[in-house]
Amino acid sequence: MPMHIPTPTRIEAAGTQPKLIDEYVGRVNSGTDGVSIAHMRSPSGWAEPGQVPEFDEYTIVLRGMVRVEHLDGTLDVHAGQGVLTRKGEWIRYSTPGEEGAEYIAVCLPAFSPETVHRDPEA
Template identity: 70%
Template sequence: MPQLIPQPNRIEAAGNKPKLIDEYIGRVSTQTAAVSIAHMRSPGGWIEPGQKPDFDEFTVILKGMLRVEYEGGQMDVQAGQAVIARAGESVRYSTPSQEGAEYISVCLPAFSPETVNRDSET
């Protein structure tokens, strides 16, 4: 029988400002280790520590713009676009524009604090 997910679980976010992460499928919401799917809403001026995760992250921007910094550069991903960050790549996400961003993030395998490998905050 298919499993209904009646509502997401709110997950605490890393970064300098409050960011909303609503996990629909993943380790917290459904005890699913294979994949996580979350709806993210980041305010303008939000930035998180860099990371070198052990999972692939697929991100679809619904509104606003998400900046992705990586070794050797950065890219601005606009509403209607998507970006893939592969496992083992160093990346840092931010929403520098005033409007912030709203996006869907899919991680394979599922996101976990132990496998995100965040840079130390200094």
């Protein structure tokens, strides 16, 4: 039977400024551990600690730009573009542009604080 998801659950975000995370599918909102799907809105200047997650993350940018730092450099992913980051590789997300960013993030398996493995806060 299909599961209706009438509203997302607001999740607390890591990072330098408040970022809105609305989880539609995932461990918190739907009890799903195989995948998580969230609508993200981050302000200009937001950045989170680096991480080495145990999940692949697919990101589609709807508005603004998401910067993805990795061991070999930096990718700027603009509205209308996407990026795939693979489990086990170091990455750091930020939104340095004036308008911040709005994007959809899909994690396989689902995001979890125990499997994101963030860098220690400085």
